Structure formats: C-alpha cells, structure tokens
Amino acid sequence: MRKLKPVRILLGLVGLGVGIVAVLALREATLSTHQEVVGTGTELIVSAKTKGGEKSQRLPEMVEAQLLTCRLEVSSDFDGPIERLDSKRFRAVLDSALDDTNRRQFRGCVDDFIIDHLQVNVVELNVIP
C-alpha cells in the first residue's frame, strides 16, 4: 500500500471541511424559516421578454401564467389584476406581506424557467407597510 504524504492528508482534510461547510451553508440557504411580517401586502415589479414563442401567445398572458404559478408556492393571492407598466414591465400586488424566506422563494420562482420561451426578471419586490 502506498504511503500517503502529510501534505496530501492535509489537503484532503481541508477539502472535506470545505465540502461540509458548503453543504451546510446550502442547506441553511434553502431551508424555509418563516416569521411574522408587518405589512398589508407585497408589491412586485418584473420585466419580461419572450423569444421564439407561439404566435398565439402574448407576453401579458405568459407573465400572468408564470406569476400565478409562483404565487402558489407562497400561498398568497394577487390583490387586483396584473398591470402592464410599459412594453416590458409589469406590476402586481400580493395581498399578504411575504417574509424573507417567502420573498426569496417567490423571487427564485419568478426568475426561474417556468414557462417556455419566457424570461422574467424581478425588478422590485417590496413589502407594503
């Protein structure tokens, strides 16, 4: 059996430690921890663009589909319709104030690839006092 050098053992231990810390940090970052938030709602402003979609698909309905899908993850309803601010930007208001974890989850869902040929980016996501 080949004898291991101390440097290699040290490097292996360092790598193992870094891996464990990284996994723990990732676990902490993706763990849902909810707390009470004071506020009447959450305002969302997104910019969206579509490329290569079907001709019958319009950008507002694609954005609406994505936002309706994502609001299911945070168990919150939209307060009123989704407004179109300009050719790319849309605004919606959720009827509950989202805590930090829910905001991250909602932002991640909206930024994610949910609807084909649609890319949505969150511009603002703020709790309404």
Add this chain to the structure above:
Amino acid sequence: MKIIAWLAGIGTLLMSALYMVVSLNRWEWNRALFFGLILLIAEVALATGLVLRRLSRMEYRNRVDPAIAQILRETRPPSPDRFAWLREQSRDLNVFITFLIGGGVILSGIAWLVDRVASKTSASPAGEQKLVRQLEAISYPSGGLIVDDVTVLAQEVPGANDEQIRRLLRRAGSL
C-alpha cells in the same frame, strides 16, 4: 488543440457547478436542474477523456522497438520438429501405417477370441442352473408377503413380545 478541449471541459465543469449552487441558493430549481445536467455531462466527458488518455499511455508504454523485436525473432532457437521421423519415413516403407494395420489385425483377433469364449461360458445350461441357485437366496417366499391367519393367531403365543412383529401381524390380520 487537446489543451483547449481539456480547458473547455474543466471550465464547463466548474462553471456549471458554480451556477448550480448559485441557482439552488436563489431557489431557482429548474435552472439548478439544468446546470446539474450540464455538470453531469461535463463530468462524464472528462472522466471518459481521462480513461482514454490512460489507455493510450498504456498502449504507448507497451509498444516495443521493432529493431529489438527483429533481433529476438532472428535469434530465437528453432522449435523441435516432433514429426520429422514421419516425414523421413514417408519416402521409404511406411512403418507407421504398417504398425497401424498390423495392430488393428491383432486387436481384432483378440476381440474375436474373447467373444467366442464369452459365448461359450455365459449361455450354457450349467451356467443357468448356477444362476438359479444363486437367485434363490433373494427370491420372494412361496406364499407371498401377506401373513396368513395361522401366523396372525400365533402372535398371542407367549414369548412373542417383539413390538414391531406385533404391529406387523396386527396390520396383516386386519386385511
């Protein structure tokens, strides 16, 4: 060119791993799955490349110098010709075939003799009588295996206290 390919593979591996972790951290599951797939493809490609490189190195290491191989081939001792006697005899009288035919004739004669002796000894009336005498020792009793009534009644005889015999006689009596 190889270096560029290796760098591209390693870069893809590292960047896909980085973006996968970032996407997980941002709760973007579909993006994380996509980058995980890219990471897996890059990993398999790099592993395949490493295995192929190791195999090609082994092949190169095992490649011999043709000049040395030629020298070894030329100085190789001649292999013994074990059938030279057969080739030398083929021009003269063929001893091998003679022995073969002669041996066959002798073996056929011996087999004929054995057959004649066996036919004279096994099928004779005296042999059959001897066989009958030998088989009498293991033949069935003349009345068969079922016990008669006299024997059944004999179980009550004083002294017949063998339990196995009693059980056998009882069963026979119930038939």
